[in-house]
Amino acid sequence: MSNVIFGFTFDAQILFKMFKSHKKIIIAIDGYSSSGKSTLAKEIAKLLDYKYIDSGAMYRAVTLFALRNKLIDNINHKVNIEKLQSFINQIHINFKYNSETNNQETYLNNENVEAEIRKMNVSNNVSFISKIGFVRKKMVSFQQEMGKEKGIVMDGRDIGTVVFPEAELKVFMNANAEVRAKRRFQELKENNVDVSYNEILENVKKRDHIDETRDESPLKKANDSIELDNSNMNRQEQLEWIIGLVKKRIN
Ligand code: DC
Numbered sequence: 255m256s257n258v259i260f261g262f263t264f265d266a267q268i269l270f271k272m273f274k275s276h277k278k279i280i281i282a283i284d285g286y287s288s289s290g291k292s293t294l295a296k297e298i299a300k301l302l303d304y305k306y307i308d309s310g311a312m313y314r315a316v317t318l319f320a321l322r323n324k325l326i327d328n329i330n331h332k333v334n335i336e337k338l339q340s341f342i343n344q345i346h347i348n349f350k351y352n353s354e355t356n357n358q359e360t361y362l363n364n365e366n367v368e369a370e371i372r373k374m375n376v377s378n379n380v381s382f383i384s385k386i387g388f389v390r391k392k393m394v395s396f397q398q399e400m401g402k403e404k405g406i407v408m409d410g411r412d413i414g415t416v417v418f419p420e421a422e423l424k425v426f427m428n429a430n431a432e433v434r435a436k437r438r439f440q441e442l443k444e445n446n447v448d449v450s451y452n453e454i455l456e457n458v459k460k461r462d463h464i465d466e467t468r469d470e471s472p473l474k475k476a477n478d479s480i481e482l483d484n485s486n487m488n489r490q491e492q493l494e495w496i497i498g499l500v501k502k503r504i505n
Contacts (some may be wrong), residue, residue, distance in 0.1 A: 276504035278304070278405035280420075282413035282505075283356070284473070285427030287461045288434040290484055291409040294427070297489070298496050299407040307349065307400055309410035309417070311360040312393050313384040314371035315347045319362060320383055321375060328375060331382040338387055347396070372442070374449055377457055381464035384411075390470050409463055414476035423501045424479035425496065433485045434458050 271320070283295045288482035292308055299306035301498065320326040325338045349358045350366075359368040370376070383389055390412075397408060397417045414424035429437075442449055465473040475481060480499065484492055 279422035280418045281407040282418050282421040282424045283409040284372050284414050288438040289427040289429050295407045295409040305406045307408045314376050315362040317376050317380040318382040326389045381461050385468040387470050411473040412471040414479050416471045423474050426475040426479040428483050429485040
């Protein structure tokens with residue numbers, strides 16, 4: 255007997271064994287922008303019946319809030335730190351599952367901002383917001399709260415290093431910048447976002463650099479994280495790869 259998940263076929267017995275009667279763990283998936291973290295994270299969360307949290311969406315939502323309230327200059331990316339700090343407790347982010355799109359959607363102060371936070375003006379500014387210490391502190395404590403009962407897959411940049419240093423499974427994903435930009439371009443095209451490939455490639459490289467070199471929780475592989483370069487892997491191969499790792503940890 256077999257089950258089909260995201261178009262892939264798995265043996266039902268294996269699925270059953272993974273779903274039930276095993277201890278719940280935390281899975282941290284970190285890596286470079288557009289390295290396919292969220293695709294893999296969503297699929298493994300679905301398979302295990304775990305919560306999936308896209309931590310990048312939270313930094314994007316704060317960035318949207320800052321842009322709307324003119325707390326960041328869209329041209330030179332200068333942030334009005336004092337004002338943002340005074341507003342920080344008015345920023346409430348949560349996620350709701352949309353069964354129609356089969357997607358977890360991001361809400362900012364009760365407004366669905368899922369589409370808005372994926373736009374280029376947010377992508378171009380998010381690194382400048384996500385490097386601010388008090389923003390990170392607030393997001394991290396919210397993320398830790400969501401993972402208190404385990405049974406969670408979270409993707410981001412500092413999940414294995416800062417948010418859940420005790421996570422049972424840590425994965426660090428990478429792929430070359432051109433492959434990542436191509437994937438992102440495809441994704442945005444499918445969502446009718448008008449943007450060029452070169453613009454995306456430039457944004458991907460710029461964000462890599464800022465994410466890696468910032469003072470606050472820079473993007474880096476945790477010592478006990480397992481690296482995955484998926485430049486030449488398809489979705490099924492990646493999913494099978496992570497299933498192998500999960501099996502060893504839930505038994
Ligand atoms: O995963 P993403 O590309 O949607 O993330 C958007 C930005 O948020 C990214 O440029 C870096 C930042 N980020 C972060 O600093 N820490 C995280 N845990 C997740 C994302």
